[in-house]
Amino acid sequence: MADNNIKAHILGYPRMGEKRELKFALESFWRGELSPESLQQTAKALRLHHWEKQQSAGLDFITSNDFSLYDHVLDHTVLLGAQPKRFDKLPFGSKSNSAESQYFALARGNIEQPAMEMTKWLDTNYHYIVPELNADTEFSINAHDFLLQLDEAQKISKHVKPVLLGPVSFLYLSKAKGVHKLDLLYKLAQQYLYLLQELHARKIEWLQIDEPIFALDLNEEWLKAFKTVYAWFRISRPKLLLTTYFANVSRYQHVILDLPIDGVHLDLVRAPEQLLPWVNAMPAHWVLSAGVIDGRNIWRNDLDKTLKLLKVPTQRLKGRLWLAPSCSLLHTPVALSHELKMDPEIKSWLAFADEKLDDLRILTQALNEGEASVAVELAAARAAIASRYQSPRVHAPKVKARLASINTLNENRHSAFEYRQSQQKTRLNLPLLPTTTIGSFPQTADIRAARAEFKKGAMSLEQYALDMKSHIAHSIQQQEEIGLDVLVHGEAERNDMVEFFGEQLAGYAFTQQGWVQSYGSRCVKPPIIFGDVDRPEPMTVSTAQYAQSLSTKPVKGMLTGPITMLQWSFVRDDQPRETTALQLALAIRDEVDDLQNAGISVIQIDEPALREGLPLQKAAWPHYLNWAVRAFKLSASVARDDTQIHSHMRYAEFNDILPAIASMDADVITIETSRSAMELLDAFGEFSYPNEIGPGVYDIHSPRVPSVEAIEKLVQRAAEVIPVERLWINPDCGLKTRGWDETKSALKNMVQVAIKMRVAYSLP
Ligand code: GLN
Numbered sequence: 171m172a173d174n175n176i177k178a179h180i181l182g183y184p185r186m187g188e189k190r191e192l193k194f195a196l197e198s199f200w201r202g203e204l205s206p207e208s209l210q211q212t213a214k215a216l217r218l219h220h221w222e223k224q225q226s227a228g229l230d231f232i233t234s235n236d237f238s239l240y241d242h243v244l245d246h247t248v249l250l251g252a253q254p255k256r257f258d259k260l261p262f263g264s265k266s267n268s269a270e271s272q273y274f275a276l277a278r279g280n281i282e283q284p285a286m287e288m289t290k291w292l293d294t295n296y297h298y299i300v301p302e303l304n305a306d307t308e309f310s311i312n313a314h315d316f317l318l319q320l321d322e323a324q325k326i327s328k329h330v331k332p333v334l335l336g337p338v339s340f341l342y343l344s345k346a347k348g349v350h351k352l353d354l355l356y357k358l359a360q361q362y363l364y365l366l367q368e369l370h371a372r373k374i375e376w377l378q379i380d381e382p383i384f385a386l387d388l389n390e391e392w393l394k395a396f397k398t399v400y401a402w403f404r405i406s407r408p409k410l411l412l413t414t415y416f417a418n419v420s421r422y423q424h425v426i427l428d429l430p431i432d433g434v435h436l437d438l439v440r441a442p443e444q445l446l447p448w449v450n451a452m453p454a455h456w457v458l459s460a461g462v463i464d465g466r467n468i469w470r471n472d473l474d475k476t477l478k479l480l481k482v483p484t485q486r487l488k489g490r491l492w493l494a495p496s497c498s499l500l501h502t503p504v505a506l507s508h509e510l511k512m513d514p515e516i517k518s519w520l521a522f523a524d525e526k527l528d529d530l531r532i533l534t535q536a537l538n539e540g541e542a543s544v545a546v547e548l549a550a551a552r553a554a555i556a557s558r559y560q561s562p563r564v565h566a567p568k569v570k571a572r573l574a575s576i577n578t579l580n581e582n583r584h585s586a587f588e589y590r591q592s593q594q595k596t597r598l599n600l601p602l603l604p605t606t607t608i609g610s611f612p613q614t615a616d617i618r619a620a621r622a623e624f625k626k627g628a629m630s631l632e633q634y635a636l637d638m639k640s641h642i643a644h645s646i647q648q649q650e651e652i653g654l655d656v657l658v659h660g661e662a663e664r665n666d667m668v669e670f671f672g673e674q675l676a677g678y679a680f681t682q683q684g685w686v687q688s689y690g691s692r693c694v695k696p697p698i699i700f701g702d703v704d705r706p707e708p709m710t711v712s713t714a715q716y717a718q719s720l721s722t723k724p725v726k727g728m729l730t731g732p733i734t735m736l737q738w739s740f741v742r743d744d745q746p747r748e749t750t751a752l753q754l755a756l757a758i759r760d761e762v763d764d765l766q767n768a769g770i771s772v773i774q775i776d777e778p779a780l781r782e783g784l785p786l787q788k789a790a791w792p793h794y795l796n797w798a799v800r801a802f803k804l805s806a807s808v809a810r811d812d813t814q815i816h817s818h819m820r821y822a823e824f825n826d827i828l829p830a831i832a833s834m835d836a837d838v839i840t841i842e843t844s845r846s847a848m849e850l851l852d853a854f855g856e857f858s859y860p861n862e863i864g865p866g867v868y869d870i871h872s873p874r875v876p877s878v879e880a881i882e883k884l885v886q887r888a889a890e891v892i893p894v895e896r897l898w899i900n901p902d903c904g905l906k907t908r909g910w911d912e913t914k915s916a917l918k919n920m921v922q923v924a925i926k927m928r929v930a931y932s933l934p
Pocket of ligand 1 (some may be wrong): 607609776777
């Protein structure tokens with residue numbers, strides 16, 4: 171069979187290392203225990219290792235300059251010489267002025283300057299450092315580190331494809347003050363031009379230029395910016411592969427096709443339907459990079475299905491077809507080989523970054539040399555996929571039947587809010603401006619040590635349970651002393667608010683080394699939802715009952731909501747996310763019911779991740795909000811009128827989804843905002859939120875103890891936009907990262923404010 175000459179490559183590889191080597195090196199560098207040279211040594215070794223993996227998977231290129239010590243967008247800020255001027259001065263008395271320390275100061279701040287801002291990279295859980303631009307911003311290329319990494323790569327391969335974040339996305343994703351972003355385009359593009367010429371001089375054939383903002387809703391001005399800037403790139407330069415991901419970009423096809431580039435990458439996992447429209451429209455000299463392997467999830471590729479999808483483009487494009495994962499593999503864990511405890515059947519369904527390289531190799535070989543040349547591999551994949559699609563561990567008829575009859579359940583609370591409010595008032599007998607906390611109390615070294623012992627098998631379940639009980643008793647006693655009105659048990663027994671529940675639900679699996687970079691050295695280990703979710707037995711009832719038995723005040727039952735469970739897990743791809751969300755909702759609903767039957771009068775269902783789930787494109791928002799709100803309501807609506815449902819949320823912005831939040835119909839919402847409390851309240855002033863609400867008045871992310879005056883000012887301000895009868899007083903988030911001393915002082919101040927203001931409001 172003739173070789174179709176189809177090529178394979180990746181858009182980027184995870185940086186942390188199989189055992190998070192980069193994390194540990196970074197953190198010991200920050201503690202002053204590792205020299206800059208040793209840190210760079212670790213980084214270099216990781217890069218080489220990642221390239222070797224790409225070579226041994228037979229990829230046609232190795233991808234360079236995807237590595238970063240902290241964040242690739244920050245690296246571009248430095249590469250383009252756009253560090254904010256406020257960092258120019260070295261901190262007073264600073265001895266450590268290595269280039270590395272200066273770089274990390276941008277991301278982490280120093281004694282004189284707060285860090286640059288950080289935000290989520292599109293709809294992922296990866297956070298980038300936001301370029302900080304203003305009218306004074308000058309760009310000046312500083313390619314030393316970039317070229318050093320390129321040299322390393324060119325030493326081991328003749329086929330190196332470096333990656334750059336494109337200029338339009340760089341500007342779009344930045345934060346600009348006092349200047350219109352696009353007014354900086356020309357100056358910025360100049361720097362790209364220097365670099366493109368240098369890459370050409372180094373005989374780089376292809377450059378991958380990422381323009382991820384094509385996944386967003388762009389106006390004409392930004393679309394025009396693409397035309398303008400890429401027209402400037404008509405110089406001696408490498409060929410340009412423009413990469414898009416996380417969305418169907420067909421609506422911008424007319425713009426992209428007009429650019430003087432040499433190929434385009436498409437995310438065919440998120441949007442396989444865009445393949446043929448692009449194949450049909452491709453200019454004769456362009457390559458099409460087909461992103462057919464999921465870079466955002468951990469499932470093994472259905473190779474047969476992918477080969478079928480690629481049939482037409484293979485015939486039509488031959489050597490102009492490239493295969494790749496849908497996006498950078500940054501968003502997946504590194505290697506399945508470290509999962510020694512995982513159930514082998516479940517493991518056979520998965521592919522982390524290294525297994526995805528393998529899938530890529532098999533697909534490419536199948537297309538180039540015929541399927542017979544990889545018959546064994548294809549058969550193995552087929553067997554794994556068949557087992558996954560049919561396994562009784564994935565498909566629980568009981569859960570499916572329940573979901574099918576979901577319409578017979580009440581999805582709304584029995585009575586309207588006003589009536590529930592009066593019922594709850596009678597039952598709970600709370601003062602005006604009730605005080606509460608969000609759930610967790612400090613996770614002390616004691617608590618963590620006990621959990622580690624228990625996990626290692628060095629502590630018995632009985633002993634561990636006793637230990638946790640004593641921490642719960644301690645936190646109840648502290649809250650009584652502080653004088654809070656609605657107590658919590660403190661969540662000592664929870665390592666993580668998703669993992670704790672996932673471990674008790676059917677359909678969830680956990681990894682040992684499935685880490686994914688969240689920001690800088692910080693990684694998360696999302697659990698895997700592989701099957702129908704079911705709650706075999708109560709998860710929190712005995713703990714809640716125990717905590718309640720220690721106090722005459724109400725103690726909140728504490729649950730994680732269905733959308734947050736979904737959002738912070740790897741989710742199955744064989745059914746719509748919405749179906750999985752509803753299964754989770756039913757499990758939480760059962761728990762709510764069991765809690766109220768056990769006498770718990772207040773139940774909090776946390777949904778901090780609700781906003782994160784919003785689709786990238788506005789047109790898709792209503793559908794998402796519809797099922798997300800439905801899932802929350804399904805979990806809460808089993809509550810009787812006199813059971814008070816709280817929810818905790820976290821937002822960067824509120825105004826745009828306030829109606830959806832209101833329609834969740836929680837009796838009380840407590841809120842953290844990453845912006846100022848003031849901005850938050852403005853939003854609530856404009857949209858009169860109908861139920862009760864507790865805007866966070868104590869910023870728990872700072873070790874500072876807020877004064878009575880500071881808290882009072884915030885509560886007074888809140889009382890101007892929210893009627894006091896519906897106002898609660900609480901911190902903005904859980905307290906697990908804080909110490910007991912500061913926590914107690916802060917909460918005492920908070921309670922004092924409540925007492926003071928109650929007097930003020932009850933005066934005639
Ligand atoms: N109950 C959780 C806690 O206090 C809520 C945290 C959150 O929603 N982010 O830790």
